Amino acid sequence: MTTPQDIFETEVPAAIRANPRVVKDLNAIIHFNLTGQNGGVWTLDATVTPAVVKAGAIGKPNLTMTVNAGDFVKIRQKKLNPQILTIQGKLKMTPLDIGLAIKLAKVLG
Numbered sequence: 001m002t003t004p005q006d007i008f009e010t011e012v013p014a015a016i017r018a019n020p021r022v023v024k025d026l027n028a029i030i031h032f033n034l035t036g037q038n039g040g041v042w043t044l045d046a047t048v049t050p051a052v053v054k055a056g057a058i059g060k061p062n063l064t065m066t067v068n069a070g071d072f073v074k075i076r077q078k079k080l081n082p083q084i085l086t087i088q089g090k091l092k093m094t095p096l097d098i099g100l101a102i103k104l105a106k107v108l109g
Contacts, residue, residue, distance in 0.1 A: 004034050004069045005055075007076050008042045012053045015108055016046075023051045026103045028062035034069040046107070063100050067091040076108070 016023050026046040033041050043058040045051060067075075071090060074080040082105070085091035093101055 002073050002077070003038045004032075004040065004042070004072055005038070007073065008032075008053050008055070011076065012044065012108065016051045016053070019107055019109075020050070022103070022106045024049065026051075026100075026107055028100055028103075029059045030100075030104060031057050031061040031064040032072070033057075033064060033066040034072050035066065036068045036070060039069040044104075044107075063097055063104070064094045065091065065101075066094070 023046050028046055030044040030046070031041060032044070033039075040055065041057045043054050043056060043061070045054070045059060047059075067085065067090065071080055071085060075082050075085070075091075082091055082101075086093070
């Protein structure tokens with residue numbers, strides 16, 4: 001079973017390496033606040049080259065995404081649509097920055 005930790009330690013760094021130009025365009029610090037079982041906080045810092053992913057809330061975020069850890073895994077597996085979760089209030093972005101969220105989606109695939 002894939003966990004958020006697996007995603008942040010393996011999949012996100014691979015996506016960063018595969019899409020350096022898209023990551024550079026992101027140019028933001030994103031905090032992922034995952035709730036529930038296997039939850040935690042991770043930071044994607046795309047203001048540095050190469051971008052880095054670390055456990056914990058590091059730096060001042062341009063965007064904080066809060067979602068259940070299980071839903072986050074399903075988003076990565078393309079089993080859940082993040083737009084639907086946002087409408088349902090299950091995925092929250094602070095501040096609500098759709099442009100930045102779209103750039104993030106391009107990075108994460």
